[in-house]
Amino acid sequence: MERAKVLIVEDHPIFSKGLASLIGTQPAFEVCAEATNRAAAAAAYEQHKPDLVIVDLNLGGEDGLEVVKDIHAKNQDTAILVLSMHDEKYYAERALKAGARGYIMKEESSSKVLEAASTVLSGKIWLSDEERKRQEDSKNEQAGSLSGLSSLSDRQMQIFTMLGKGLGTIEIASRLNLSTKTVDAHKEHIKQKLSCGSSQELREMAVEWNSHNNFN
8 A cells, every 4th residue: 555655844853853753663654754844745745745744833934824824725635734832722724714724732642643634644534522612612612811812814813822922013023024014003903903002911911821832
């Protein structure tokens, strides 16, 4: 039986090699390439045409969701699994909307990661039981202090995360190649969606959330 080709997109060499070794133990899989950023992922995808792409969300200063969107736009039949350290309750639904078929956190066991890979490759959706229940119940939940995060656009989520890392408007604008006016406009929309009364309150909320979710 032909082995499924797997592309790993991960910027931490040790974790990438470990994941490649794990995937390589399975007779149904074959790691065809590893990439550390968006450009390398695009090049590797074009060269190898993998059946499955496993993507981390943190790729240095880049957002792994953009890799998911790139690949999904090229071929919607390609299975994409997001493997991330970030809390699934904030990013799983976002990853699925971007084109991924599954989301699994790095703290899960090796057997779970392999099960998730096989599941998305078969065309099914992979989420933890907790995340499935959360998504099913989300429409009926009362709004909490951070419930508005789910309503943020991907760009607004990037800016919110950067605020939590201590970045100011000018640095955020530079990193995202936006004008400071555009960043300020996004911040105002974020404040409205999160019911923040001031920029300081927004920053404090972002810092607290980033700290809770162990963002680098």
